[in-house]
Amino acid sequence: MSKKILSNSVYKSAEIITTQGVQLLFSIALARILSPADFGVFALVMITTQICCSVITSGMAMAIIQKDVVTEKQKSTTFYILLGVSLLVYIILFLFRIEISTIFGNDKIAELIPFAGIIVITTALGQVSNSLIIKSMKFKLIFKINIISLILSSFITILIALKGGGVWSLIFQQVILTSLKSILSLFFGDWRPKLKFEIRSVSDLYSFGKNLTISNIIGTLFNNLYTFIIGRNYSVEVLGFYNRGKQFPSVLVTLFSGVISSVIFPILSRAKSDKYTFKNILSDSIDYVYILYVPLAVVLYFCSESIILFIFTEKWLPVVPFMKLMVINYLFLPLQGVLAEGINALGRTDLFLKIEIFKKVALISVLFFSIEFGLIGVIYGQIFISSLSAFVNYYAVRNVLNCKLDLAVLGVIFNVLICFLLGLAVFDFISGYISTGIVFVVLYSILFLCLYFVYVLIFRKEMLIKVMALRWAA
Structure with a gap:
């Protein structure tokens, strides 16, 4: 499967x-x-x-x-x-x-x-x-x-x-x-x-x-509530910066999470009567997304200023802080999306609706509190809601649908932490020689991705072999 x-x-x-x-x-x-x-x-x-x-x-x-x-x-x-x-x-x-x-x-x-x-x-x-x-x-x-x-x-x-x-x-x-x-x-x-x-x-x-x-x-x-709040309380220029800040992280999420989410729903729907196969599909899908997505998210986070200057010019420079925060926000979305597909594939749309209502009540509460801290505070609140949403979906799949994915989720958390620590170390090293520009992006990407490959080879070799084997089999 x-x-x-x-x-x-x-x-x-x-x-x-x-x-x-x-x-x-x-x-x-x-x-x-x-x-x-x-x-x-x-x-x-x-x-x-x-x-x-x-x-x-x-x-x-x-x-x-x-x-x-x-x-x-x-x-x-x-x-x-x-x-x-x-x-x-x-x-x-x-x-x-x-x-x-x-x-x-x-x-x-x-x-x-x-x-x-x-x-x-x-x-x-x-x-x-x-x-x-x-x-x-x-x-x-x-x-x-x-x-x-x-x-x-x-x-x-x-x-x-x-x-x-x-x-x-x-x-x-x-x-x-x-x-x-x-x-x-x-x-x-x-x-x-x-x-x-x-x-x-x-x-x-x-x-x-x-x-x-x-x-x-x-x-x-x-x-769209965040877009509305920002557009209503700030200028349309600020809203333009905010939406541009979401663009690159959104592209990465769509690139990896979108592929798996689009494919697994019809497959999960066919495998819903086989609990073992169903669980393996979900677990493998989570691994596939994060082993490929996280390193690119790290590169985008640490190279955001250079990327904006090179591609969009200085008039879009205010996008940088929004982009960095959105990279963190979107880290939770692939897990949230894959688990949601599992809930729907089992026909539990009633459970999915209850979860969505709970999330939105939480969103309103957090937004009401975070708006007092300005635009950056609102985005931090958005990050909190994304993490909460992923946890709620995981709880529903694990405890309500009795489909335990503990190892896959723990693997994601470990992989994210290691990647960002490794990315920070590479950033500090490269910054000692060059601060911004396309050369910085190239050097950072090469060094970080090489070190990430070594890390995967040592600690996630089984998953790497599995992904590559499946790729060639496909």
Whole structure:
């Protein structure tokens, strides 16, 4: 089963590496053309669209993947329900655009919402077809669809930005991207919507998906709460710096955690009746993510200033402290994500919803306390919530679902501590000769990664051999 994870990860890895690379290049180009304020306004607009999209994503789409047999009537009914809901949501967005802009304290948002709202409709169009492609584990097709959509939308966006499009260019990119993804998934996938509709046929999909949908809405609301608080209480420029600080850590998390999380859910769903296999898949997935992710996170943390200066120029230098804190914050997300996939694969969406509600109550409490300490205090509170969320997911998997992963989690903690201590030692050594610049990044990366490889070879040799063996087997 572990070989199956790695085999299916090949195209998913290629997709994420390529898409993240293109997005990074696209983002760097736009950061040199647009201002931090443009990115700040864009972040506020995307809060609205992401919340609306959360109504139509995750729930019934995940149910299609999790359910062993899905009839044609269920597929088509789900498609028309999601499309209808998206149209209703768009109308609500349009009617209340002025009130929404008032809430965010930015009049520009009212102008952008009618166009940005199209993202909700274009996302709904591809939900069923994309879920069926994932269910069939056709990650090669997903790779092709995503990379074509991303390259075309990015190219058009750069042209609009060069013509003075400002924040509109960022909105255009999202509309074009979601439109192309949905169109291509319908065109290249094996399924097309039929003229079949019966509400009763999707009752079981709804039963599974309703808790996930509620959890997704709650999660999206609270994931964007920090963006809203920062944008509302500070300037859009500061919000632009904050979001830019999340970018590189987010890319790393998506690169490694995203691959495994996307692949293991359908595999875990098939192995849910075999407790031993189920546990091994979760344990191996955690190891795979952290043995590769942590060293790169350490390099990003200690080389953040040099990276920002070289790539984004001095106007983005205030990003550095945000980036360092976000590296620490994102260390907890892969563990949290993998364990969440395990909970959902067992069909315990009720437990997942309860966990999400608990986390959000904790988030509000911590945010209310930390906001008194300024923006940096808010981010420290965010780090605390991420660590608490990972612990709660681990507790649920271990004690409620009786799936013990103690050795895997202890291995992660040990690996993180050793990596940062080793990274600090290398930083102090390199800084004695050169302080910043691309040369510093290159020298630091080479020396640290070589020492990390030696550490893995000595203390984690079994896992290294296992990963490499599975890679070649894949």
